Every structure is written in structure tokens, then in C-alpha cells.
Amino acid sequence: MARYRHLVFHILEFLQKHQLYPDEQILKFKIELLNKTNKSLHHTEDAPQDIIIYGGRAAPLVTFLLNPNVVQELRGDKQYNLQMLKERYQTRLNVGITQHKLVPEETVTVIYSRCGEKFSVYKGSGNDSITQQFDACASWWTQGPDPAFQAELAREMAYTAARFGHVMFPENVYEPALKCAELLIDGVGKGWASLVYFSDNGSTAIEIALKMAFRKFCVDHETLLEFSEGRDEKKHIVVKVLALRGSYHGDTLGAMEAQAPLPYTGFLQQPWYTGKGLFLDPPTDILFNGAWNLSLLEFFAEIVPEEYGTFSTRDEIFDKSRDTSTLATTYLAYVSKQLQEYSGNTQSAHVGALIIIQTTILLRWLIVSAVIHGAGGMHMVDPLFQRVLVNECRNRKIPVIFDEVFTGFWRLGVETPAELLGCKPDIACYAKLMTGGMIPLAVTLATDALFDSFSGDPKLQALLHGHSYSAHAMGCATAAKAIEWFKDPETNHNIIPQGGILRELWDEELVQQISCHSAVQRVVVIGTLFALELKVDASNSTYASLYVKSLLQLLREDGIFMRPLGNVVYLMCGPCTSPEICRELLSKLYIRFGEFNRV
Numbered sequence: 001m002a003r004y005r006h007l008v009f010h011i012l013e014f015l016q017k018h019q020l021y022p023d024e025q026i027l028k029f030k031i032e033l034l035n036k037t038n039k040s041l042h043h044t045e046d047a048p049q050d051i052i053i054y055g056g057r058a059a060p061l062v063t064f065l066l067n068p069n070v071v072q073e074l075r076g077d078k079q080y081n082l083q084m085l086k087e088r089y090q091t092r093l094n095v096g097i098t099q100h101k102l103v104p105e106e107t108v109t110v111i112y113s114r115c116g117e118k119f120s121v122y123k124g125s126g127n128d129s130i131t132q133q134f135d136a137c138a139s140w141w142t143q144g145p146d147p148a149f150q151a152e153l154a155r156e157m158a159y160t161a162a163r164f165g166h167v168m169f170p171e172n173v174y175e176p177a178l179k180c181a182e183l184l185i186d187g188v189g190k191g192w193a194s195l196v197y198f199s200d201n202g203s204t205a206i207e208i209a210l211k212m213a214f215r216k217f218c219v220d221h222e223t224l225l226e227f228s229e230g231r232d233e234k235k236h237i238v239v240k241v242l243a244l245r246g247s248y249h250g251d252t253l254g255a256m257e258a259q260a261p262l263p264y265t266g267f268l269q270q271p272w273y274t275g276k277g278l279f280l281d282p283p284t285d286i287l288f289n290g291a292w293n294l295s296l297l298e299f300f301a302e303i304v305p306e307e308y309g310t311f312s313t314r315d316e317i318f319d320k321s322r323d324t325s326t327l328a329t330t331y332l333a334y335v336s337k338q339l340q341e342y343s344g345n346t347q348s349a350h351v352g353a354l355i356i357i358q359t360t361i362l363l364r365w366l367i368v369s370a371v372i373h374g375a376g377g378m379h380m381v382d383p384l385f386q387r388v389l390v391n392e393c394r395n396r397k398i399p400v401i402f403d404e405v406f407t408g409f410w411r412l413g414v415e416t417p418a419e420l421l422g423c424k425p426d427i428a429c430y431a432k433l434m435t436g437g438m439i440p441l442a443v444t445l446a447t448d449a450l451f452d453s454f455s456g457d458p459k460l461q462a463l464l465h466g467h468s469y470s471a472h473a474m475g476c477a478t479a480a481k482a483i484e485w486f487k488d489p490e491t492n493h494n495i496i497p498q499g500g501i502l503r504e505l506w507d508e509e510l511v512q513q514i515s516c517h518s519a520v521q522r523v524v525v526i527g528t529l530f531a532l533e534l535k536v537d538a539s540n541s542t543y544a545s546l547y548v549k550s551l552l553q554l555l556r557e558d559g560i561f562m563r564p565l566g567n568v569v570y571l572m573c574g575p576c577t578s579p580e581i582c583r584e585l586l587s588k589l590y591i592r593f594g595e596f597n598r599v
């Protein structure tokens with residue numbers, strides 16, 4: 001390796017020139033490189049013999065690259081290719097969650113590469129045709145690595161690909177899968193999970209969780225199995241979920257069935273969808289005008305005194321002493337009544353699982369002027385309400401699933417939000433950040449008791465579920481690396497060693513100021529997420545959507561890539577992103593916000 005160091009130096013110069021990595025990091029690499037050169041190792045200025053030989057061989061290449069005309073021609077080639085990507089977007093790609101035809105060519109973002117939290121984006125011809133943008137969507141909530149960790153993960157992936165490629169999982173074992181499983185059980189599953197089921201993405205992890213929960217429910221409520229085995233053929237049994245209205249659990253059919261009706265689930269999108277659940281409207285917590293408030297539904301608003309609805313800090317919301325409050329009793333009465341009414345109305349239908357996302361993204365929809373507008377995601381469900389739900393379901397032997405696909409692995413500042421909630425599930429699902437966002441992999445964790453309901457002699461009793469790429473070695477190795485890296489204070493400087501949680505990443509003063517802004521409906525800030533909802537009503541809904549659009553355009557010019565959820569805009573960083581970077585993002589947002597509001 002030592003003999004190639006001089007070549008690496010040129011590569012570093014190139015990376016620096018094109019700003020593909022932060023300057024400080026390149027400088028660090030350069031110093032490391034120089035430290036081990038011939039001069040420091042052998043105290044001589046003379047080049048070693050083999051470098052002279054390699055230098056001779058590389059001479060034609062160097063001459064070629066030093067010729068500005070040739071380089072200019074190559075640059076044109078690169079620009080042509082990037083421009084071509086943009087032009088062919090409409091004709092070659094089908095992109096979900098967007099109306100394809102409404103994306104004009106000039107608004108398509110051509111991503112040349114990614115380094116840590118930033119995209120390198122093609123701007124158009126000219127010498128500065130590549131610019132940097134902070135990916136504030138964390139590429140659909142999956143991303144975590146900073147530049148140093150991305151390089152580390154890439155090395156791990158390359159090694160694993162070369163060693164394993166892909167190997168079949170059932171009846172086999174290999175190191176990355178076992179290591180990853182053990183880290184999961186000892187990490188997010190600590191104290192409750194004992195077995196791990198690998199799949200490909202969040203939606204499939206949810207499908208598996210539902211299968212597991214329903215089996216356990218049927219085993220615990222024996223009579224159901226007897227009926228289902230045909231002893232009473234007239235009885236038709238339906239098993240449903242208890243879930244929160246507005247929750248999103250994925251786009252495969254089973255995961256969709258666990259969601260209340262939304263425009264995403266309508267007949268136009270999926271005629272098979274029926275919505276197999278008892279869906280409850282949860283109370284949420286919001287930061288508004290500098291204070292945390294409970295946003296209660298009408299049902300609760302009538303019976304809950306004002307004083308239960310305000311908190312001076314976010315920590316108070318999570319405080320377990322609230323369990324003995326009048327509000328907790330009110331929540332319990334509401335949940336029991338809903339379950340009671342449901343089983344009273346439909347004797348053949350059973351709630352066979354509770355599925356919740358802690359501190360969740362809920363997509364709420366508002367009907368404005370007969371047009372449906374996404375009135376925003378990123379709501380924070382009151383943790384007390386969720387604890388009440390969990391306890392009540394336990395009492396009724398209904399298995400509890402935590403969907404931590406979005407919230408797991410430090411997204412909310414803790415490794416698992418179960419820590420915030422203060423109670424444990426029977427089943428939990430993870431994906432996205434689990435591999436640092438480098439490669440798709442998902443997992444469903446469950447207790448021993450859950451798996452017991454699948455064990456027995458007949459094969460048909462087993463969990464008959466599998467995916468071609470279950471426990472993909474590269475995915476497992478990458479996840480193992482990410483799980484270790486994110487929680488280690490040596491590698492992730494945001495970890496507070498004493499508490500094993502992330503330090504506060506978003507500047508509190510700025511957050512407060514933004515929450516007091518006249519255009520802001522609410523703010524949610526937790527872990528790596530900062531979100532705000534803009535005020536919108538029937539008379540200014542068109543203005544609001546134009547407002548969001550132009551705000552985002554200005555922020556892209558400032559080097560921040562954002563994508564709204566209706567009238568909610570959010571900034572999402574990685575668990576390793578420094579508070580200084582977060583402050584810069586927040587300041588840019590605040591400045592643009594202020595400017596815009598004066599117009």
C-alpha cells in the first residue's frame with residue numbers, strides 16, 4: 001500500500017477540488033498519508049525505486065490528464081450524461097408518491113453522488129455544475145451515516161459481498177446473520193425479545209408481525225382455533241387490528257389493511273383494500289408558542305380539565321408519573337369503551353393485535369374546499385395514551401406490535417422508542433436506519449412465547465413465510481456495523497455516554513422562536529427530527545401550497561434538499577450529524593421563513 005500513497009494524494013486533491021468530502025476530512029487524510037511517506041519513515045527525500053518505475057508506467061496517464069483540452073472534452077461527456085439523466089426521467093422511470101407528469105424536466109434533481117448527509121447535485125453546464133445539498137429527507141428517513149461512516153460501511157459491504165454473495169437462510173447459519181441477530185436481541189430487543197426474523201423492508205416486517213400476532217392471539221383464545229378447524233363451519237371468524245387512525249405501516253396489502261382509510265388506500269389505489277381494523281383517533285403533543293401542549297380530540301376535550309394539557313418541557317410528556325393522573329383514567333375509559341363496543345357489535349370479529357408507532361408519523365387529512373390536502377404528518381402521539389393502550393391490550397391477551405420501522409435506531413434520539421414509552425412489546429419491526437440506510441434489510445423481533453405458538457410437529461404449524469433474500473449477508477453485516485457504530489460514544493460523538501441517548505441536536509432557542517412564528521401551526525422536535533406545520537385554512541390553502549413550494553425552492557438554493565408532507569416541512573439529520581450542522585440548517589430555514597413572511 002505504502003508505494004501507492006503518492007497516487008492517493010492526487011485522488012484526495014481531486015475529491016477536495018470537487019468538494020465531494022468536507023475539507024477538514026480531506027486534510028486529515030492528507031496528513032495521515034504524509035506521516036507515513038518515505039521522508040518520515042526513512043528520512044530521505046529520494047523517491048523509492050519502485051515508485052520511480054510505477055511513475056514511469058503512469059506517465060502516459062498523467063500526460064493525458066494534464067492536457068486541459070482533453071480534460072475539457074471529458075467534462076463535456078460527463079455533463080452530457082448528467083443532462084441525459086434529466087431528460088429521460090419522464091420517459092424511463094415510474095416514480096411513486098408523485099404525479100409523474102406534473103414534474104417538469106427543469107425541476108428534476110440529478111444526483112451525481114452522495115457523501116454522508118449530502119447529495120452532489122448537477123446544476124447544469126459550466127465549471128460549477130455540481131453543487132452540494134444537505135439531504136434533509138434523510139432519503140426517505142433511512143439515512144444515518146456521516147462521510148466517515150459511509151466509507152466504513154462501504155468497506156464492510158464490499159468485503160461481505162466478496163465473501164458471501166447471497167446464501168440461503170433456512171437451515172443454514174453464517175456469521176453476519178448470527179452476529180446481527182445477537183446485537184438486535186441485546187440492543188433494541190433487550191429484556192424481552194429472544195428471536196429474530198429477517199426480511200427485506202418495513203412493510204414485509206409488518207406483514208410477518210401481523211401473522212405472528214394473530215397466531216398467538218388464536219392460540220391464547222383457543223376457541224378460535226377450534227372454530228377455524230371447521231368444528232363449527234357456520235361461524236366465520238375475522239381477526240382485525242387495533243391501530244391509530246392516520247398511522248402508516250407500509251404499502252404491501254397486509255400492511256395497508258392495518259391502516260385506516262386514506263387517499264393512499266382508496267379504491268383507485270387498491271381495490272382489494274378493506275381496512276381490517278378498529279381505528280382510534282389518538283391525542284397528540286405539539287410545541288406551539290414556546291410551550292408543549294396536548295392536542296385532544298373533541299371526545300376528550302369535554303371531560304379533561306385544561307391543566308392536564310400543558311407541559312413546560314418535552315421530558316414531562318414522557319414522565320411515567322402521568323400514569324396515575326385523571327387523564328390516564330379518562331384514556332382508559334375511552335379505550336375500554338371502544339373495545340367493548342366493537343366486540344359487542346361484531347361477535348365474529350376479534351381484535352387480534354394492537355399495532356402502534358410510538359411518537360409517530362400520522363398522516364392526517366383535512367378536507368379543504370372539497371379538495372383533499374395532506375394536513376401533515378409527523379405528529380407526536382401522547383405516550384400516556386399509548387401506554388394505556390398497551391396495558392389494556394395485555395389485560396385482554398391481545399399481542400402488542402411496535403412498528404419501529406421509522407422511529408427505531410436513534411431516529412428519535414434513543415436506540416428504541418420503547419425506552420421513551422416505558423413499556424415493552426411482544427413483537428417489534430425495524431428497517432430503514434438499521435443498516436445505516438445503506439442497503440435494504442428489515443427485521444421482526446418477537447418473544448419466546450410468540451415463537452412457541454409456531455412450534456410443534458406438523459410442518460403446517462410452522463411460520464410458513466420466507467423471502468428470497470431473507471437475512472442477506474451484506475444487509476446483516478452492514479446492520480451489525482451500524483448498530484455498533486451508532487451506539488458507541490467513540491464513533492458517534494452525539495451519544496451521551498452516561499445515558500446512552502443522543503444529545504439534543506436542534507438549538508432550543510431557535511426551535512422556540514420558530515414555534516412562536518405567526519405562520520406556524522405546530523412544531524415537533526425530537527431526536528434527529530425537526531418538523532413544522534404551516535397554518536392553513538380553506539381561504540389560503542392554495543397560497544399555503546405555493547408558499548411551501550417556493551420556500552423549498554429557496555432552501556434548495558441554500559443547499560438544503562427538503563420535500564414536504566402536505567403543509568408540513570421537516571429537517572431530518574443522522575444520529576452522527578453534529579449540532580452545529582443542525583443549527584445551520586435551522587437558521588437557514590428560519591431566515592427564509594422570515595423573509596417569505598414579509599412578502
Ligand SMILES: Cc1ncc(COP(=O)(O)O)c(C=O)c1O
Pocket residue numbers: 201202203204206248249250251357361403404405406407431432
Ligand atoms: C412506520 C412505518 N412503518 C412501515 C413502513 C414501511 O417501510 P418500507 O417502506 O421499508 O416498506 C414505513 C415507511 O415509511 C414507516 O414509516
